Amino acid sequence: MLVQTATLVVALWTSGLSRAGAWYNILFLVLAVVLAAAGLIWTGPNLAAALGLVSASMTVAIAVVIAFTVLEQGEVNRQSITGAICIYLLIGMIFTFVYGAMAQLGSGPFFHQGTDGTRALRLYFSYVTLATLGYGDYTAAGSLGHALAVFEALLGQLYLVTVVALLVARVRPARGGE
Numbered sequence: 001m002l003v004q005t006a007t008l009v010v011a012l013w014t015s016g017l018s019r020a021g022a023w024y025n026i027l028f029l030v031l032a033v034v035l036a037a038a039g040l041i042w043t044g045p046n047l048a049a050a051l052g053l054v055s056a057s058m059t060v061a062i063a064v065v066i067a068f069t070v071l072e073q074g075e076v077n078r079q080s081i082t083g084a085i086c087i088y089l090l091i092g093m094i095f096t097f098v099y100g101a102m103a104q105l106g107s108g109p110f111f112h113q114g115t116d117g118t119r120a121l122r123l124y125f126s127y128v129t130l131a132t133l134g135y136g137d138y139t140a141a142g143s144l145g146h147a148l149a150v151f152e153a154l155l156g157q158l159y160l161v162t163v164v165a166l167l168v169a170r171v172r173p174a175r176g177g178e
Contacts, residue, residue: 056097071140076170130156
């Protein structure tokens with residue numbers, strides 16, 4: 001939680017969207033400290049799910065800041081392509097947090113293999129799904145998990161074939177001597 005909040009504050013600051021000491025950046029940091037402390041003091045599936053959803057929200061905010069910065073550049077270059085790829089990677093992380101919240105709140109195991117999985121396993125499942133690799137070693141057990149996995153796979157493929165491909169196609173070689 002603390003690392004994500006610090007990442008969001010740094011992303012806002014380096015993008016020029018806010019000053020490092022802006023009141024909402026300080027509010028984000030205070031909220032992160034409170035939530036991280038709550039996660040250390042209290043336990044339970046509801047708090048773990050809430051922290052997972054807050055983490056997903058923070059990751060969405062980071063992706064939005066990066067997207068805004070990429071669009072604001074007005075030209076396609078290595079930095080904008082790197083930003084687009086970072087957003088793709090953040091999409092996988094967002095789904096990891098959502099899968100974790102679902103595992104905490106669900107009545108049965110999240111995976112058909114009889115486990116909720118660790119964070120690392122849910123991260124693996126998310127990126128395998130996002131990239132539509134379809135190994136099949138882990139599959140979501142419930143209808144909501146199935147629907148979310150299909151949505152993630154479609155989002156991953158559409159993002160790659162539209163956003164990243166469009167950016168790469170618009171890269172112009174640097175002109176020498178001008």
